[in-house]
Amino acid sequence: MSQHITITGGAGFLGSHLCDHLVAQGHDVLCVDNYFTGQRANIRQLLGNSHFEVLRHDVTFPLYVETDQIYNLACPASPIHYQFDPVQTTKTSVHGAINMLGLAKRVKARILQASTSEVYGDPEVHPQVEEYWGRVNPIGPRSCYDEGKRCAETLFFDYQRQHDLDIKVVRIFNTYGPRMAENDGRVVSNFIVQALKGEDITVYGDGTQTRSFCYVDDMIEGFVAMMATEKGFTGPLNLGNPGEYTIGELAETIVSMCGTRSRVVYHPLPQDDPRQRCPDITLAREKLGWEPKVQLHDGLKETIEYFRRLAD
């Protein structure tokens, strides 16, 4: 059945793919974004579609619309962007959650929060299961993001306990694909942009730290499957790709796929950068029947093509 769906952060990387997906499914989508890190170009293909509407709005202010479902994705996601104005980052997560939960309460909408693997901080448990409470520095340069997202989760669960709200919380692990911002310092986009320009590939640390990489299409299917679960299944639920790669391996793969002569150079690791991050997705497999399908090589191919087109 066609629903009215609100997506905050809808002009961003993940949000714009979610808009595409839900409009294609026949839903009426309202994209809410203040364009801090999102871009109109990401949603250009939907402008003019009668099932799609855009509202320039900052989620730190209340929003009054009619809606059946809310995906709350608004928040800068890369360290460069979330550390640019850390106070605003915390406000976006915390005030944004309060405002969107308030909206969900008023109109009795189901609401999904885009949380993050960063709530686990620099984990002592590997791979990370949802029961793990995390190891987060509350006063460091990454705290505005990590603690903001943790507080947003707290608000979601308090609204559920106090007001019986129909909530869903997903913890997103590193996701990549077309429409990642070009200069946001995230590892996949960084490496691809550097490789396509034939520049040195900068690896922070010795390159042995591992990460998992989930392709955007898999992630969007996970969001939608989570939204469709029965009331009362709240999560938190990990979504990500459990395949682990070292950063050094990723750099080498991208250099070879881009066919350039870039060298891989090593720089000191930034503060609080986790050594290892990998999701345990047992719960997502059990509850959603979901697991990532796109192989790293195939996802990288699409992403490299996107950045090549941008450069043309």
Ligand SMILES: NC(=O)c1ccc[n+]([C@@H]2O[C@H](COP(=O)([O-])OP(=O)(O)OC[C@H]3O[C@@H](n4cnc5c(N)ncnc54)[C@H](O)[C@@H]3O)[C@@H](O)[C@H]2O)c1
């Ligand atoms: N991409 C990942 O690997 C990843 C990992 C973990 C969590 N997440 C979460 O997923 C969500 C989307 O991430 P993304 O990668 O698409 O990032 P993104 O920066 O591309 O998208 C975020 C969007 O939110 C918008 N926004 C920021 N502050 C806002 C505000 N105050 N009001 C309205 N809009 C605002 C931005 O303009 C942008 O369009 C974020 O909440 C992020 O924390 C992403």
